[in-house]
Amino acid sequence: MKHSRFRSKLLTSLKHFKEGDLTWDDNSSTPLHVVSEKGYDDLIFTLAQIKKDQINHQDNNKRTPLLMACLRGHDKVIQTILGLDNSSINIADNADLMPMGAAVLNDHLSIVTLLIKQGAKVNRKDKYLDRTALQRACESGSIEVVRVLLTCRIDVSNTDSNGLKAIHIACQRGHVAIVELLLRYKKDMINECDAHNRTPILIACENNQQDTVSMLISNKADVNKTNTQRKSPLYKACKIGNAITVGQLIENSAEVNIQSDIDLSPLYIASMKGNHKCVGILLNKHAEIQLASKRGWTPFFVSCSKGHFEICKLLHIRGANINAGDKSASSPLHIACSEKHERIVKFLIEHGANVNAVNKQKESPFYIACAKDCFDIVQLLINNHADVNICEEKENSPLHVVCFKGNKTIVQLLLDQKANINKRNKAGKTPFDIVQEKKNDVIVDIKNNIFTLLEHVFLYVWPAGHRSNAVRVYTRTSADQQIEASNISYGLRPSDGGKKAKPSAAAGAPVSSASVEYSTDE
Template identity: 20%
Template sequence: MSRKLMPHMDKSTRLLLSAKTMFPRDSTMAQCELEAKQVYKLLQEVHWQNKEKVVHLLCHGVPGLINLTEPKDGISALHVAALNNYLEMAHLLLSLKAHPDIQNKKGQSSIMMAAELGHVEMVELLASNEASMTLVDNEGKGILFYCISPTKMHEQIQEMIMKGKVNVNNISFTGRSAFMFACEHAEDCENLCLQLLEKGANPNSTDPVTGCTALMAAARSGSVPVMRAILQRGGNPNAVDKQQLSAAHVAAAKGFIEALMLLSAYSADFNWTSSLGDTPLHKAAAAGQDQCCRFLFQRGCNVMRKNYLNLLPSQVAKLNQCKAAMKELSEAEKALKSVNFIPFINQARLHDWSFENEAVLRLAFKSVERADSVMLAETFVSVLKDHHAPIDDDSLQTVVDAVALKVWREINVDNFFLGHGFLPNQFQLSSFNYSSIRGTKGTAKVTEKVAEKVTDMILSKKLDPHTYPAMHEYILDPSSFFEPKDIYINVSDCVKMNDFASLHLAFSQNIPVDVRDCCYKTPLMVACICGNQQMVCFLISHGANVNCYDQLKWTSLHHACFGGYTNIVKRLLDHGAVVNAMTTNNVTPLMRAIESCNPSCVDLLIKSGANVMAKNKRGQDCMMLAQRYGNPQIQSLIKNALEEVQKAKPKAKAARPAKKKDTTKSKRMPEECKQAKNVNVALNPDARNYCITTPSQTVWGERVVATAKLKQRMSERKVRFAEDMMKISNNNDNGRVLSKSRLSPTFQDEDPARRLPFLTPVKRSSINRKRWLIHFEKNLSQLEKGFVRHFQTSEYEQYH
């Protein structure tokens, strides 16, 4: 934009309007100190929503200040407005040509931040100002990853984003696609999954870490519409993960019989075995899902197949104390062994397929013949073959013969869809407790015993049995004649009251184990808040997600660490909890454990790989929090962890300083022994006996002048060493040795008699070694408190 096109604008306004073209996204970081200070001042004024000062600062500040970011986290003025949902301030910044696609150091744009926090109006404002929907952060995640959450505000944001130009096949750098992430939360964002499929998302997307497919994720969530949409668009019903588990295994373990019916309609293999040799029937038996067990047996799952532990499905149900499932499997085994047993596997699969495609088949039947309910057998067979019915010709002919009328060879279509005529009643879908299965309407039949004819309609008071109660009967409570009303209770309240029976009943009725309360907390979070370890183990065994977070992004690990429950923290870490998960304020579980003042919990997190260098939004790190809460043991743990982190970093080797010559030794020792010998006093804290080791060299002493004196001295030495109570060893692996160079200067200059007060200076010729050793053992308690020293040979000879 040239000066000629803006004759009525001053210099500052022209700088504002040209900021978007002057600074590309790669150069928005403040470079000099002046720019950094002005950026921080601008962020402060935006946070206080002071419009006049913001405009004044932008007009008189450095060029392009509105799009500059601070050097620490890469936050710009528009980021602050989006995070705090300041609509008027964001509108002002956008009107002053603020770039909506500026990214911070994590690669997040303003619309990503607003979508993550559920700011609907802010997302709408940024989208109307052409904010890019295809940007990705440093992890490769686009805006779809940020708007997947169970709130209604996020649902509105999802609908708004899907109207724009968004990449539905966005794949993060870890290999997980946005559609895969949405299917894992299908119970919260079912509409988003369907919209992604409509816009071309890959139905066979998988997680490269676990090998789990989108169909398996939807089956684990129990979302039948998402599963149906995936299968209709070419999803593979027999795909398996790295543990060789299929979608049928997942649905059977969760007890979702509707999902099993859908998989049966698409010819899923119910006899596939996992890496442990388990079929879907084993999973249903272990979970106590009796209806799933009956359905799988009727659809061809082998009830007599054993897993790698050599257990039948009935034995698995018995071990898990599932009586209903064990009863169904026992009956299935008896029926399989009977002579008159007739399997209806093909007919049952055809029944499931026709139930799933009923609308399409009825349209095809109606287009061929005008009659709605009756048609010829030949036409019926041709329509089924055109739609690729999952049945062979012989079995199809058997079904036609069973359904068609013997005279006219006509088939009632309604009876075919209900399974009448060719399938026993217990094989029909209407025999299962499934609310969405359609049935026929009819009137209830009244039996004859309901209304009995009374011969004498008028009875006397004396003979009337309804006038007064009998003398031998008690008057019962009237409420006992009525059925008790259904009582509903929150799942979180059941967790607080330790009501395992209600929770088991709820999970058996397909209530999700990760259902959220009004504060978006799952039952596992509530159990961690209460510190109920037994409840935590119960919920984890039922498949609770340990990495779910609430509205403030607190995970179950945050709540357990904040309460200081070390056992629960260990249980969560063993089941895959993220040790460095961060809340909206960048608070890690280690920081919550420090606030709980529980040293064992802090030590466990540090050993599990917690980041001791993390900082929250206030700039406080773990050491600052430990000093603030004043626990010396926690402070020492954090200090040691920081020292280990600093030691792990490579450092440049500094040149060693030249050693100073000690002239005092030469005065006391002859010329041939000027260099001092070091004696190591090694202490083992776990040992009972201690020893003082000397170098394996000849100790300097009196000169040998005669052979007779030398022999006498050697004989005295042998007697003295024979009386020793301890063995002399040159190397003590368990002891800790400190060199004299590590001692403080004040300690090096200290008198040896003051270091060990129980050692008195005596002459070598008058020392009694045995008495000295007894005196040494009596004073070992002083050595155990830290007396680890290095003496020179001259000092050692003086006292020994």
């Protein structure tokens, strides 16, 4: 009541105002901006009569009184302004927002209808996303606004800056009723592609819009059309892990073995993502279990990489080759060791994996487990007859790599297994040399552990007649002097001289670790 009395008095006072009495604030907002935003429709006419150019005046954000009213949804204010002067109907602000765009964004149906009647540009595209009013309505889910716009010879085929048309946006957002409305307007849109060759059903699948997928299938959408990467709707559904959608697509003739541009199948991506139900459905529908990616990774291989134990078991039961390597000759056991999946390593060994297989870099699973500092897997492999002295292509042994990594526990484990302490890599370095290059306290402990083993070698392996010379070398106190003991190898006689090998011309880095890094495709 107080506000009403105040506005009545203000209205009476305004009748005595002259044009020069109205001023702008620091934002260049006029009194008409203020009352338009507040919705004081009874003050609009009077203020406009005092100073008519207020109607088209833009504040510092380039907003007109009409745009302010559209943002707030004040129907009566809008009607009054448009009745006085509709020339600001297509003026945009700094964000390139026009009155029509504001009304659509806020789902103000009555205002949209009013603006259309007054000549608003319904097909005008904003300069940031290239979207029309229809595309904005499809994004926000304003079905009644969409319905009204479709009566205005609207352009349903406009592509925004992301390559999306109105139907693609509606499918992306899962607005089923809007998709149906658009298809009734233009049925052949059902398989219309965006800039990336994605159909509406593919977009619905990759955004997990199950109801939209069902509706599109019922309208005979093409379930096998792929995008520019040759990924199908089924591939996208398997990646998301929606088993219901996967089943629906297959029941409606989706091909289960379509491979992408890098040869990833639906079964591969479901195995990679750990989507157990999808894997089961695909296998029951005769998905090819040995289809490999361009890198040679099978569904079984990638499931071992990702640690999806139950999927590994299922694929093995269905016939996956447990030793099938990729194009670098790495086996599932290699990748499981690299990713430290102990449970899968154990499973693979129990089912016949070759623990001493080597890849093209001559790395064994044992070498990789050592490079990854995984004691439990190293121990597991040793317990299953892994060769502790297999060297990779630069002649680095597992002992080289654990000395380089500085893991004294694994160093001791390898020494206990009689790892060759005198093996030289292509750079001419023994594990002792690798240790000597390290300058931290942990390595001092490693040195002590190594020389503890040497004492055992001297006392129990070295022939009795030559033991004194060996002990003399061992008993030097300096860690750097003790490293000379690396010239002594198991079974060598002093007559061999313990000569140090010259570095090879093809000398490499002390330890090769780059080749044990793996990445998955998607």
